[in-house]
Amino acid sequence: MEIFTQIAPLKAYLKEFKNIGKVLGLVPTMGALHEGHSSLIQASKAHNDVTVSTIFINPTQFNNKNDLLKYPRSIEKDIELLTTAGCDVLFHPTTAEIYPEKSILKLDFGDLDKIMEGHFRPGHFSGVGLVVSKLFNIVTPDNAYFGQKDWQQFAVIQKLVSELNFNVALHSVETLREEDGLALSSRNRRLNISERKKANVFYKALTQAKEGFFNGETITGVREKVRNMVDGIDGVKLEYFEVADSKNLNLLDDVGASKDAIMCIAGYVGEVRLIDNMFVA
Ligand code: AMP
Numbered sequence: 001m002e003i004f005t006q007i008a009p010l011k012a013y014l015k016e017f018k019n020i021g022k023v024l025g026l027v028p029t030m031g032a033l034h035e036g037h038s039s040l041i042q043a044s045k046a047h048n049d050v051t052v053s054t055i056f057i058n059p060t061q062f063n064n065k066n067d068l069l070k071y072p073r074s075i076e077k078d079i080e081l082l083t084t085a086g087c088d089v090l091f092h093p094t095t096a097e098i099y100p101e102k103s104i105l106k107l108d109f110g111d112l113d114k115i116m117e118g119h120f121r122p123g124h125f126s127g128v129g130l131v132v133s134k135l136f137n138i139v140t141p142d143n144a145y146f147g148q149k150d151w152q153q154f155a156v157i158q159k160l161v162s163e164l165n166f167n168v169a170l171h172s173v174e175t176l177r178e179e180d181g182l183a184l185s186s187r188n189r190r191l192n193i194s195e196r197k198k199a200n201v202f203y204k205a206l207t208q209a210k211e212g213f214f215n216g217e218t219i220t221g222v223r224e225k226v227r228n229m230v231d232g233i234d235g236v237k238l239e240y241f242e243v244a245d246s247k248n249l250n251l252l253d254d255v256g257a258s259k260d261a262i263m264c265i266a267g268y269v270g271e272v273r274l275i276d277n278m279f280v281a
Contacts, residue, residue, distance in 0.1 A: 026143070036183075058130075112152070219252065237268045
């Protein structure tokens with residue numbers, strides 16, 4: 001695997017492939033990689049000649065300084081994982097390489113970033129949109145791969161690509177889970193043993209909610225049950241449980257109104273904030 005920390009040599013290297021018509025796949029990450037990230041690499045490798053992964057902990061998408069400071073970092077292991085997964089190129093820039101001067105550009109995604117993650121993490125999607133735009137311009141991929149776990153992020157990036165005419169096809173990859181249902185996440189590394197045991201409550205709540213909807217329960221009724229289930233566990237706190245139309249993220253009052261309903265959940269286990277989602281049908 002070729003590793004680059006600077007934009008210019010990376011662009012020069014990729015240009016060689018572009019010139020001979022090779023197809024490029026991009027997998028953007030913030031590092032502390034796990035098998036979920038590997039599955040994105042596999043998805044890219046299946047449909048592209050060259051797979052480029054990026055590891056960059058993007059400061060502009062963190063609204064909480066502590067979260068940024070405590071974000072897990074493990075570059076040596078990440079390089080091993082990417083090499084094993086067969087990734088061709090890693091771009092691992094410094095903050096100064098990506099933001100040589102203080103960024104003043106703000107992106108507003110309208111209703112898309114006023115709910116759920118956008119509501120609880122103000123400015124988060126502006127930062128995501130900014131860094132993803134930069135990575136698209138630097139790498140100019142034909143395809144880019146994102147995890148379903150961050151569904152709202154995917155919706156925001158779809159909007160970004162369509163409004164700004166980025167010439168890239170976006171792909172969402174199914175969430176990879178631990179045996180007990182917990183979605184793999186870099187943040188799981190911050191859980192202690194007892195927290196880890198409790199952390200699959202979000203998956204359990206989503207599964208129970210799905211069953212509730214299948215049995216004709218209302219969103220209000222299901223939300224109440226989810227809250228009781230999650231908040232009933234010591235040290236665990238629900239932040240939100242919402243049901244939205246997965247196509248446009250309009251929040252729903254009635255699941256019957258949409259065939260594409262997705263349940264999104266977020267909360268804290270101790271100090272660690274986790275998110276997850278699941279389609280209703
Ligand atoms: P992150 O490094 O957490 O920013 O994630 C980088 C990419 O990996 C994002 O597109 C995530 O949605 C995706 N991802 C994170 N966790 C998983 C998972 N458990 N399964 C599949 N993709 C994931």
